[in-house]
Amino acid sequence: MxxxxxxxxxxxxxxxxxxxxxxxxxxxxxxxxxxxxxxxxxxxxxxxxxxxxxxxxxxxxxxxxxxxxxxxxxxxxxxxxxATLTRADMMPGIEDFIEQLLKEGIPIALTSSSSNAEFVLQQIQLLDAFTAVIDPKSVSKGKPHPDIFLKGAEAIMVPEENCVAIEDGEAGLAAILQTNMYAVGIGPYDHLQQADWHILDSTKLTVSALKENFYKKQ
The missing domain is CATH 1.10.150 (DNA polymerase; domain 1)
Known part of the structure; x- marks a missing residue:
């Protein structure tokens, strides 16, 4: 299981x-x-x-x-x-969700197509929360290829089938769907309906809701 x-x-x-x-x-x-x-x-x-x-x-x-x-x-x-970003610019509910994950001992990694990923995390004072930051320099093929997510799972030393990957972009979701990971899509876009769990905004993200939907998929 x-x-x-x-x-x-x-x-x-x-x-x-x-x-x-x-x-x-x-x-x-x-x-x-x-x-x-x-x-x-x-x-x-x-x-x-x-x-x-x-x-x-x-x-x-x-x-x-x-x-x-x-x-x-x-x-x-x-x-x-x-350069003007601050902690106040985080998506609603995300800071609490990350805190919940860390309290439960669940490691997290960033899997971003942005070469500015580390800088953004520093700006919003969240860099230390992540076990790893996987960006375009870390892989030879970017999204929609799955490499960045596979590298992220490897970095936190978790088998891909036991990983959740959270995306809002079409290319990112396409990449997740090529793995054995559980895909969470956030946003109003039609393409996100292919995700294992699709929510309209980040306020719906809690560890309890994630676990409920993750294990329901078994």
């Missing part, structure tokens, strides 16, 4: 609402290049590697090296925005 022994968290849209900052930073770059970029595009590329977004945004107009530079420019715009 499976046992709930570890939890993996996405960052953006799960722990802190930085998704609008991604949109603003990318829209700033797109406007400078006189290229279209919509909020729907932002949702679609949420959680995917930076170069996937750059390839979508500029297509064949630029060389690979130029796309890398543009991606770095966009990242600077994003960093300017997240």
């Amino acid at each position: 499976k046992q709930l022994q570890g939890v993996l968290f996405d960052l953006d849209g799960v722990i802190v609402d930085t998704v609008p900052y991604y949109y603003e930073a990318t829209k700033q770059l797109a406007d400078e290049l006189r290229l279209p970029f919509s909020e729907e595009d932002n949702i679609r590329f949420q959680g995917r590697p930076r170069m996937d977004l750059m390839n979508h945004l500029v297509g064949d107009r630029y060389t690979h090296e130029e796309k890398v530079e543009l991606g770095e420019r966009r990242n600077r715009y994003y960093q300017e925005r997240i």
Whole structure:
């Protein structure tokens, strides 16, 4: 029988609402290049590697090296925005949920597509709560490939079938569904209905509710 022994968290849209900052930073770059970029595009590329977004945004107009530079420019715009983050910017209920997990001795890891993940956790004073931070530098293939979640389970030394992974992005959920992990989807998006447990917002996350749904799936 499976046992709930570890939890993996996405960052953006799960722990802190930085998704609008991604949109603003990318829209700033797109406007400078006189290229279209919509909020729907932002949702679609949420959680995917930076170069996937750059390839979508500029297509064949630029060389690979130029796309890398543009991606770095966009990242600077994003960093300017997240520099103001504080603990108050955490998603509702997440801080209490993490405290509950740690009190029960359940290790947690961050599994994020953001190269700024550690910086964000430092800003919201949550870095020390995580056993490990797995980001794009830790794996060769980003979401929707499952590598980042498998690496997270390995980092907290929990078999993947005993891990819960929490996501709000389409690419992230697709990655979890390629593993034997229990998938929790947070948000109003249709694609999250494929999760093992789908909740509309983070206030519904408690250890007791998670355990109830996790063991119900057995």
